[in-house]
Amino acid sequence: MSVTIRDLQAAKREGRRFVMLTAYDFPTARLLAEAEIPVILVGDSLGDNVLGYANTLPVTMAEMLHHARAVARGAPDLLLVGDMPFGAYHESCEQAIANAADLLKAGMHAVKVEGGGWVVDTVARLTQRGIPVMGHLGLTPQSVNAFGGMRVQGRSDGARERILTDARALEQAGAFAIVLEGVPRSLAAEATAALAIPTIGIGAGPDCDAQVLIIHDLLGITTHTRGQMPKFARVYADVGDTIVSAARTYADDVREGRFPDDAHSYH
Numbered sequence: 001m002s003v004t005i006r007d008l009q010a011a012k013r014e015g016r017r018f019v020m021l022t023a024y025d026f027p028t029a030r031l032l033a034e035a036e037i038p039v040i041l042v043g044d045s046l047g048d049n050v051l052g053y054a055n056t057l058p059v060t061m062a063e064m065l066h067h068a069r070a071v072a073r074g075a076p077d078l079l080l081v082g083d084m085p086f087g088a089y090h091e092s093c094e095q096a097i098a099n100a101a102d103l104l105k106a107g108m109h110a111v112k113v114e115g116g117g118w119v120v121d122t123v124a125r126l127t128q129r130g131i132p133v134m135g136h137l138g139l140t141p142q143s144v145n146a147f148g149g150m151r152v153q154g155r156s157d158g159a160r161e162r163i164l165t166d167a168r169a170l171e172q173a174g175a176f177a178i179v180l181e182g183v184p185r186s187l188a189a190e191a192t193a194a195l196a197i198p199t200i201g202i203g204a205g206p207d208c209d210a211q212v213l214i215i216h217d218l219l220g221i222t223t224h225t226r227g228q229m230p231k232f233a234r235v236y237a238d239v240g241d242t243i244v245s246a247a248r249t250y251a252d253d254v255r256e257g258r259f260p261d262d263a264h265s266y267h
């Protein structure tokens with residue numbers, strides 16, 4: 001049975017925590033469906049985790065659509081959220097509607113936009129047109145230059161109040177959930193209690209309604225140097241080490257004549 005935004009809202013009402021994970025390709029999407037992960041985010045973290053960019057800023061709509069289609073083929077029954085990349089919703093509501101429509105045509109069920117006040121009108125216009133929107137507040141990676149680096153947000157009283165006001169405004173505008181990234185635990189807890197829609201935390205402590213991680217961090221296939229994982233992430237399986245070891249063993253086997261052997265040959 002397909003997962004819908006109503007399921008997430010019911011989870012919040014009933015106090016059931018849920019998770020979202022990122023995916024960028026067909027096989028990962030299939031595996032996450034097998035693991036019964038309800039929500040997949042095709043994040044613009046595609047940029048730094050898959051495409052080798054320094055951050056998310058260079059990611060284009062064309063790249064997002066390419067990966068969104070692959071994920072949609074792999075897990076059509078999960079709730080699929082497509083990130084609107086930097087520049088795809090900054091000019092006008094019309095631009096945002098056109099790009100969000102393209103993500104839905106690519107198989108996404110909802111889109112995610114970063115930011116507070118300035119994006120609220122866009123969120124309202126998208127939701128009025130039947131496009132579900134997930135908000136994203138706090139350490140929003142598309143603002144890395146404005147923040148002067150990837151810094152925890154909402155630490156001062158003023159910044160904290162701004163994030164809470166933005167969260168209420170996004171809910172009012174029709175957002176169905178809000179990612180809270182890189183904010184103090186107490187702020188995430190306050191926002192979670194204040195909102196009727198689910199909060200999804202990453203680096204926001206355990207009090208959110210849901211959690212999200214980047215699949216590459218969870219699997220240890222990461223651009224972070226080993227031992228320099230962000231404080232909020234946990235490596236659940238070191239697939240990075242497994243890949244290196246498997247590639248080395250394969251190369252050794254070929255060099256030493258152990259592979260392919262007769263059992264792997266056609267006769």
Ligand code: KIV
Nearest residue numbers: 022043044045179212
């Ligand atoms: O792009 C992404 O993966 C995200 C998550 C960090 C929430 O926005």
